[in-house]
Each structure stands twice: as C-alpha cells, then as structure tokens.
Amino acid sequence: MTRKQRRLTIIGGALFVLAVAAGLVLNALRDSIVFFSTPTMVAEKHVPPGKRFRLGGLVQPGSLKRGADLAVSFEVADGGAKLPVAYKGILPDLFREGQGVVAEGALDASGVFKADTVLAKHDETYMPKEVADSLKKQGHWKDDYGKPQAGAKPGPVSMREGEKTAAGATQ
C-alpha cells in the first residue's frame, strides 16, 4: 500500500463510521424524541392515542382521587383546558394540588392521559420551566406560583431534575 492508499483507507473508514452515526441519529430522532404539550395544545392539535408526549400544567384543585393499589387520577389544567390523567405508583414528594406538574405518557382511546412518569416541581420557589412558560404565554401566571429560575436561555426540564429533587415517580 502506498501512503496515499493508506490515507484513503483511513479517511474512508472515518467517513463510514460518521455516516453510520448520522444514520443512527436520524433514525433515533424519528421516534425517540418526546415533545412537550399543555392541555390546550392537546385539545387543539388532536394528538393521536398512543403517541408519547410530556404533559405540563397545574394539578386541578380537588381533582386528585386515590384508588385501590396506588392508582391515582387527577386533572392537569392550564387555564384554557383540562385533561384527565391516570397514574399508578408513588407520586413525588412535592406533588400537590394547585401546583405545577409534568407527566410523561400517552393518551388512551378514551382520551385519558396514561402517565408512566410524574415529575413535580423542584422546590417551594420553582415550577417546571415548561409549565411556567406556557402559563405566562396564556396570561395565567400568578406571582405566588413562584419565580422561575432565570437562565441565559430557557431550557427544558430534564428527567433528572424532577427525579432528583422532587423524587419523581416512575411506574
């Protein structure tokens, strides 16, 4: 092999690995990304049953019902619309009616949001950023919801955040 051929082999190999990685990323982007939605957005967009998304809003006061064997149901509201949520498992330490919540799961055929993960707000002065932003947009922001943390740019609530500080519940 000449120097040139060897170099070409290495460059070819590198391009091949890069192409494989790009293919993997594009493939993963198609179905492993979870979008964030509020009850209003769900009502407007007609999200199909079974499509996973993150639902954010406030837990409607008086809507929390505990069933047998750790089954719970509650409603998530954002001022414009309400969406019933069903969940089975332990709710996070900081889950409370009237407070912010983010749940991950999908709608079932009857329009109930089946959550498999529930994240509650971070601490007494913080609410999930997605929830705060959408409430503000719709003019339902009240100061007593607490101040969202100011960042250079808003970022999405990560899994860890909810789970580490508020001990988010996973089924």
Place this chain on the structure above:
Amino acid sequence: MIAESGHYALVLALALALIQSTVPMLGAAQRDVALMNVGRSAALAQLLFAGLSFIALITLHVTSDFSVANVFENSHSMKPLLYKITGVWGNHEGSMLLWVSILALFGAMVALFGNNLPLSLRARVLAVQAWVAAAFYLFILTTSNPFARLANPPIEGRDLNPVLQDIGLAVHPPMLYLGYVGFSISFSFAIAALIEGRIDAAWARWVRPWTLMAWIFLTLGIAMGSYWAYYELGWGGWWFWDPVENASLMPWLAGTALLHSAVVMEKRNALKVWTILLSILTFSLSLLGTFLVRSGVITSVHAFASDPTRGVFILGILVLFIGGSLTLFAGRATALKQGGLFAPISREGALVLNNLLLTVSCATVLFGTLYPVIMEALDFKLSVGAPFYNLTFGPLFALLLLMVPFGPMLAWKRGDLVAAMQRLLAAGITALVAIAIAWAWARGGSALAPLGIGLGVFVITGAMVDLVERSGLARVPFKTALHRTRGLPRSVWGTAFAHAGLGIALLGIVCETTWNSELISTLHPGDVRNLAGYQIKFDGMTQRQGPNFAEVISTFVISEDGRQLAVMTPSKRSFATRGMSTTEAALMTRGVSQLYVSLGDTTADGGLAVRIYHKPLVLLIWFGPVLMAFGGLLSLSDRRLRVGAPQPARGLRAMQPAE
C-alpha cells in the same frame, strides 16, 4: 475580616495569573531564562493565594458567618460539620472557587514536577494554564463573588439543599473537577506545542501521565456521581442521560480517545495533529460542561444558581478559548511534520478505530445534549432521553467494545488479523458459551441481554487472554510464565484491568436493566411481601430528631426461607428551614446484588406506600469503573511514565523525534 482577606487573596491570584500568562511567554520568545522561570514561581504563588481564598470560604462556612451572603444562603448553624465544609462547593460561587483552586493546583504541579520539560515548553504551558485561570478568576470576581457581605446579617442561614446533605457531595464534585480541570494540562501542552511549532514523541510522553491522572479522577468522579444518584434519588436509577451527566461523560469519552492516540504518538510518532486536536477538544468539552452546568442553560439539579450575566460570561470564555485554540490549530497544524506510516490492520489502525468510535459516540451525546436547547430557541419544546441514546450511543459503543480485545493483540505497524482472531478464539468461545447459558437461563426473552452478557464476557476474557499470551502461559513451563507475568510492564497490566473493567461494567448494566424486579405497594405494619425470593416484613415506623431535620424511620425485616437476613430502615426526612423533605432509601447488599427499599407517602388509613427493588449484579456497574481507574493507576506508576524518573539510555534517545 476573613471574607475580605479571602476576596483579596483571590484578587492577588488574578494578578499573579496575569503575570504568569504574559511574562513566561515573552521569555520563551526571547529565550530569556529568568523571564521563563517567572512562570514557575508565579504558578506556585497562585496556588498559595487561590488556596488561601478557598480556605477562607471554608472557614466562613464552618464558623457560620451569616453576614456573608454565600454562607447565609447555603448553610445553617445546626448543620453537621461535614456538610458545612462540603456545602462550600454545593453552590455556584463555591464550586467555581473549587474549580479555579484545582486549576491552580494543576498549574503548580506542572511547575513542581515539570523539571524534565524543556524550559521554553514549560514556560509556555504555564502561561496558557494562566490564561484559563485568569479568565475564571475574572468570572468569579465580576459575577460570582463568594465573599459578598449582607448589609443586615441574619441570625440563621437558609440551609443547604437537603438533597446535597450527603457524603456524596464530599467526594463527587472534587473528584469530577480534578478530572474535568485536569484536562486543562493537556490543553495547555497542546497550545504550547502549537505556539512552539514543534511536536514529537517526547511531547506525548510528557502529556500522557497528566492526561491519565485526569482520566482516573474523571472515571471515579462519574462512577461516584452515578452511585450517589442511585441511592439518593430513591427510585433506583443510576444513569439518566441528564445534560449535567452528559457534560461529564463527553470529556471522558474524548479524554479516553486522547489517552489512546497519545500512545500511538509516543510509540510511533504518528497521529500528531489528531492528538493535538483531541487535547483541545477534550478540554473544550470540559469548558462546555462548565457552561452547561453553571449558566443555567439547561436547568438541572446541579445548576442551582443561574443568572444570565454569568451564562454570557462563561459563553464568552468558551468562545474565546475554543475559537482561539481551534484557529491557532488551523493555522499551525499543517506546519507540523507528519509522522510514521502504518497499515490499516495494525495496533495503530486499531487505535485509530478506537478514536473514531469514541469521538463519534461522543458527538452523538453532544447532539442529544444540545438538540433540545437549540430546538427550544426555535420554540419547540422536546426532551431527548434514554431511548435516543440507546439507539445512537448504544450501537456505537457496542461496536467499540467488540473491537477492544483485538487492539492489544495486533502488532505495531503491520498486524495479523487472522493470528489475532486465533489468539482470541478462547475468549470468543467463552463468550458464546456465556450467551448460550444466559439465553437458556432467561428462557427466550429478549436476545439483547444474552448478547450483551456475551460481549461483556468477551471483553473480560479478551483482556485476560492478552496477559496469558504475553506471559506465554500456554507455551512455556508454569514457573517461567509466572516469572514473565511478574516482569510484564505495569502499563500492560493497566490496559488489561481497564479493558476488563469495561466488560464488568457492561455485565452489571445488562443484568440490572434486564432482570431488575420491583414491587410498589401500600403496606400496613405486619404486612409481608415477596420479591426475588426475599420476604419483606413491614414492622412499623418510629420518629427521630436529626441535627437539622425530623425523621420518620420505617423498619423492614428481610428474610429468606424463614431465616432473618437483615433489618432495613429507609426514612423520610423533613427539613424545616427549606420546607423540603427527602427520602433516604435503604440498601441491603448480598454479593454484588442489592435489595433497595424506598418510601412514598402514608395513606389516609395508616398505610405506607413502598417501593422495593431487587437489582441483580448492580454493583458491577461501579466496580467496573473502579477497576478501570485502578488500571489507570497501574499504568501511571509504570516507570516509563513516571514523571522525573531516571530514564534508561533508550529513553534518552526517544527525546529526539523518533526514528
């Protein structure tokens, strides 16, 4: 007084860093020995003052001086002493002070142990190190002063976030920073080499121990953080693909690639330009990590403090250093002389493949971390979680692991793939047997788990085969082989341990994710539940008052076949000062598997919601990295790498460009 002294010490450290960043550089350009030596004393003095400043902040926290804003916001007079100390870096200002103190420590270490370096190289390395330091001193002094006083000192502090009141905070951040910041040295060496315009195998020899040391700390830091999250969060997860975790994983991946490419450069004088680029990229990723965590771009548990001015400042540092170094690289790299030739099938070829896969898998992590931020700016809200990484990072890393045993089997320059395969035959057969056993035991199920186990076994036995081959155990009498084994260079042992550690971690990951069983239930005192062959009896609850919290302890008696094994006491702690509560999970370890009990709420009828997990082989996930770090340590103690060790005659010749 202490606060003002600490602040003043920090200003002095900045002044010293400014001197250190210019004078030695000037000296190196003019070949003035006296000016070059200024770098050495400046680096040592800088450590002194940065250290004094750090000690001042610790003293303020220990003495609970609530007239200092940082202490007021993050401490409480009733807090145990350990958490008063660790609380120093449990907040933005303090953690940045730790960051620069460690940076100063590394600078001083180069100054102290860099006696074997050419004078001009040492001067330039120290200068570049000081550029980074100066930028961060400025950042702290202008945006995050930890010594700011309050006009009306309150009587009591606001306490540290309860989640952080744990021994994990004492170990995890300092360890992680020693790794993160440690890569600044290879960065400084790379920039110095580019300025110098001369780079050879000796450069790689000098840089490798520093890189290795940073890598060891980063490996342990990441593993430690993962274990901390596992037992503290209360739901048994150990890796979340959280941006903050990714921020530490990315420099680790790039740093691992750098370690391997530096070997090629040292042994074969090849891949020089690439190694320089990797040194720059690794530290750039460390800086990016600091930016992600500290700016609040991605609000996350570690990003307790955030403020746009800070974000913009760190972004400025990021752009300046990454942009500047890459520009310098683009300008100078072509001038560097290209090194040795090698065939694609060779040790070098294998290491190139290793580098490719490591950097590309690092790129997928980078993409997954930044994609939501970019989309957020375009007003799409989405989250990238484990499924994304399982589909991208997963296959790439699996491919890398498959290649790992082949690398050490191939000769330098021109390897024989068939011979390597023959030597790995035993490892391959062992792996196939493991797959068959795992598949039969799991009775069908997903094919992925047995394959994962087979891959782990292949990597482990492959590492052992390498040692056996080198000792000639199969060919020569046992005694000779034993003697040879003892005589093997420590770096060979290090490689074997590090590679085996990868396989062991993989075994733990596969077993835990596949056969982890859990039970969520509401229990009343006296109730018994069964999980994974254990009987778990809930005995009741007791109350206890801790130093700064009230605690409700639940007692569980664990038995197996009627024999009592252990009493587990998970608890709920409520911290009055912050109005927060935490869940302390209880763990029972048997072998390398664990039983994990965590608590939920009490129900209206006096029941207690409980989560119980059985996690088979879960401890292997962290034993693997510990073994990897141990391998790194062995390699670091190899006489070939020991800094300042007397070199044999052969070594002297290697100081010249090899061949």
